[in-house]
Amino acid sequence: MPKTKAIWLFAAVLSLAAGAVAIAQTNTQPAAGQSSQPHIPKNPNIVISYEPPTNPLYQEVYNDLKARHVLEELQHFLAFIHYPRPLSVKLTTCGEANSWYDSHLQGVELCYEIVDWIRRVAPTQPQVGNLTREDAIVGPVVQVILHEFGHATFDQLEVPIAGREEDAADQFSAYMMLLAGKDMAHRTLPGAGYFWAATNSPYSRIEYSDVHGEPLQRSYNLLCMAYGAYPDEFQYLVDSELLPKARAALCAHDYKLVARAFDKTVGPHVDQDMLKLEQTRQWLRPNELQPLE
Amino acid sequence: MVYAGVSGFVVLLSAAPVAPVFGQDLAANSQVVIGYVPPTNPALETVYQQVKARGILEELQQFLSPLKLPHKLTVQTGQCGATYLPYEHGPVIICYEYLDQIERLAPATVSSDGVTRANAITGAFVQVALHNVAEAVFNELQVPIWGREEDAADKIAGLIMMQFGTDVALRVLTGTTYFFQASSHTWTGVDFSDERGTEDQRFYNYLCIAYGGDPKTFGYVVTNNLLPKSRADQCAHEYSELVYAFNTTIMPSVDPVLLAKVRATEWVRPNDGGPPPPGAAPPTTTDGTDAKN
Numbered sequence: 001m002p003k004t005k006a007i008w009l010f011a012a013v014l015s016l017a018a019g020a021v022a023i024a025q026t027n028t029q030p031a032a033g034q035s036s037q038p039h040i041p042k043n044p045n046i047v048i049s050y051e052p053p054t055n056p057l058y059q060e061v062y063n064d065l066k067a068r069h070v071l072e073e074l075q076h077f078l079a080f081i082h083y084p085r086p087l088s089v090k091l092t093t094c095g096e097a098n099s100w101y102d103s104h105l106q107g108v109e110l111c112y113e114i115v116d117w118i119r120r121v122a123p124t125q126p127q128v129g130n131l132t133r134e135d136a137i138v139g140p141v142v143q144v145i146l147h148e149f150g151h152a153t154f155d156q157l158e159v160p161i162a163g164r165e166e167d168a169a170d171q172f173s174a175y176m177m178l179l180a181g182k183d184m185a186h187r188t189l190p191g192a193g194y195f196w197a198a199t200n201s202p203y204s205r206i207e208y209s210d211v212h213g214e215p216l217q218r219s220y221n222l223l224c225m226a227y228g229a230y231p232d233e234f235q236y237l238v239d240s241e242l243l244p245k246a247r248a249a250l251c252a253h254d255y256k257l258v259a260r261a262f263d264k265t266v267g268p269h270v271d272q273d274m275l276k277l278e279q280t281r282q283w284l285r286p287n288e289l290q291p292l293e
Numbered sequence: 294m295v296y297a298g299v300s301g302f303v304v305l306l307s308a309a310p311v312a313p314v315f316g317q318d319l320a321a322n323s324q325v326v327i328g329y330v331p332p333t334n335p336a337l338e339t340v341y342q343q344v345k346a347r348g349i350l351e352e353l354q355q356f357l358s359p360l361k362l363p364h365k366l367t368v369q370t371g372q373c374g375a376t377y378l379p380y381e382h383g384p385v386i387i388c389y390e391y392l393d394q395i396e397r398l399a400p401a402t403v404s405s406d407g408v409t410r411a412n413a414i415t416g417a418f419v420q421v422a423l424h425n426v427a428e429a430v431f432n433e434l435q436v437p438i439w440g441r442e443e444d445a446a447d448k449i450a451g452l453i454m455m456q457f458g459t460d461v462a463l464r465v466l467t468g469t470t471y472f473f474q475a476s477s478h479t480w481t482g483v484d485f486s487d488e489r490g491t492e493d494q495r496f497y498n499y500l501c502i503a504y505g506g507d508p509k510t511f512g513y514v515v516t517n518n519l520l521p522k523s524r525a526d527q528c529a530h531e532y533s534e535l536v537y538a539f540n541t542t543i544m545p546s547v548d549p550v551l552l553a554k555v556r557a558t559e560w561v562r563p564n565d566g567g568p569p570p571p572g573a574a575p576p577t578t579t580d581g582t583d584a585k586n
Contacts, residue, residue: 154439160538162448163440164498165531171439205477208493209501209524211531216485221441224486247486253381254442254488261437 038277042075045083051092058093058112065091065115074145077180077283080274081266083156089149099144101151108148115141121198128240131190138284139191143222146173159265166212167221171258174225178255179275180283182233187284189226190234193219193242220247228255319554321354324362330371337372337389344370344392353422356560359551362433368426379488380428380442387425392418398475408471415566416468420499423450436542443489444498448535449543451502459510461561466503466511468566470496497524505532 048071053062065071071089087106094111101108122136150172154161161168177188196219203214213221223243227234228251237243243251327350332341344350350368366385373388399413427446431438438445454465473496480491490498500520503511505528514520520528 159439160437160541161439161534162436162538162542163438163442163445164448165440165534167441167444168439202481205493206521208491209497209521211524211527213494214480214485214491216482217490220486244483244486247488250379250381250488257431257438257442260435261439264435264437265439 038281040076040079040274040278040281042072043079043081043083045086046075046078047086047088048072048075049088049090051090053093053112055093055112058116061112061115061119062091065112074149077176077278078149080271080278081153082269082271083153085156087152087156089145099148101148101155103151103155106152106156108145108152110145110148114144117199118144118195121195123194123198127194128242129190129236131194135187135191136194137191139188139193140195142177142188143170143173143192143195146176149173149176153266157266157269164211164213167218170213170218170221171225172262174222175258175262178225178229179279181279182230184283185226185230186233189222190237193223193226195219196222224248224251224254225258227251228253319355319358319551319558321351322357322360322362324360324365325354325357326365326367327351327354328367328369328371330369332372332389334372334389337393340389340392340396341370349418349422352560353426355558356555357426359548359555360430361546361548362430364433366429366433368429377489380425380432382432385425385429387422391421394476395421395472398472400471404471406471408467409566411566412464412468413471413475413566414468415561416465416470417472418566419454419465419561420447420450420469420472423453430543434543434546441488441490447490447495447498448502449539451499452506452532452535452539455502455506459507462503462507463510465561466499470499473499501525501528501531502535504528505530 050062050066050071053059071091074089085106087108089108089110091110091112094109094113097111097113097117099108099110099114118140119137121140122133123131124133126132127136147169150169151165153159153172154165154168173192174189178185196215200215200219208214212218220243223234223237224247227237227243227248231252234243238245238248329341329345329350332338350370353368367383368385368387370387370389370392373386373390376388376391376394378386378388395414395417399410399417400408401410403409404413424446427449428442430436431442431445451466451469454469455462473492477492477496485491489495497520500511500514501524504514504520504525508529515522515525
């Protein structure tokens, strides 16, 4: 059996909120049913590293992420995808709030700055749909990581992309969260949607030349994926007008398109037995702000 | 509105058609069913009569002759009640309202950027026809689409435009980008939930396809600061990614012999989009949907 601290995917992320805000927590015990969690091996081709920050501002973020084994959990979470070559993922100081995939280096770099930014953007009070501060942090961090792994997956598996690759990477990230089940989707996608909506600012015309969508577009796209996959679970997004009805009517179609694209292009590289096993696992703890041990 | 023999539609994947001939000898794709649906709004009657008289859809049937479709595909011009209808399945509809908008936004003679009325009309019409057909083809062939479907349809349309040869690519892409520039407006809030990109995003996407596919011919879009260098630097990669997607997902459903015939056909004539020649046949006045296959 794995050690307790290695069980919860992205439980690491919860620590990002821990030092930032005091949210009442009472449960310091491991969640019920934890001992029955299935054993998921690590993806052998995902090579991880934590680079100590060069800016002391991010020392706490670094300490938390490393202590929580965020990248190790990512190795477990992506165990069901066969990557043909080693793929590195590094947490590092970048000088900007960003993250990227470098095809020449075959590596993902995640900046402490973007994690810090996400933490600063997260609301202190619960939002519509009972979106908590912790999920408003967990969601976008998971989304950003999986977005970059979308680029890496497209590159390594030579996936054809007819649309805009940045949107495709967002779709990949959303689909990964949905594949893991309703709980994971509920705990991550609304938070990711919140983050992108909160970082929105008016664009000048030339900014529309960017390869990324405008932040509000990215927010709506992520929420649309959630509603398209689980309309009952996410009906509140429509009821609360976080997702306009006109767009919501198209989300089942949008979701099916992504599911089809995944099945046809990434599917041949998926260990289906491993995926099924992963879907039986609870990836996020009920109280993400609590220490792991 | 003058679709003076917008003699249709492109040339698949051949940069330099040799000894072009007009398409009379090409058989129509027997799987493509066409129809000009009469509008109920009298204001759209002229548009309807003109596209029908010009035989636009008949030419589209010929242009699509290499495409091996598993089912019948209906392509219609019709009144939509809006300039645009989202596509999920069913017939392809080119909206009279959209064609009317193209005409209204086209310059009276020539724009300040040197775009002629003929090219503005031809380019925008070719764009919407190719875009709408592309979405239906994605569905018919169950094409894996990564990235938003609307953007993918734009990109496939742009790729096909680039196969006209230099002169026609310039005319059609110039007309296309003129339309998106002319129809641009400020987006706020829920506007961004639209499944389509903003007009400015689509404008830059098409410029990027043009520059990425032929940086020599379209180098002016960078030197004239129409396309920022930061985006331009990525366009060659984007174009190669698009070609790869087309070749791996759609080309297997294209008949190579018929493709060669389409390649040898001139689809956009110098006077397309301009006034009809003297003595041209007047529009027909037949009522009712004229379905053919």
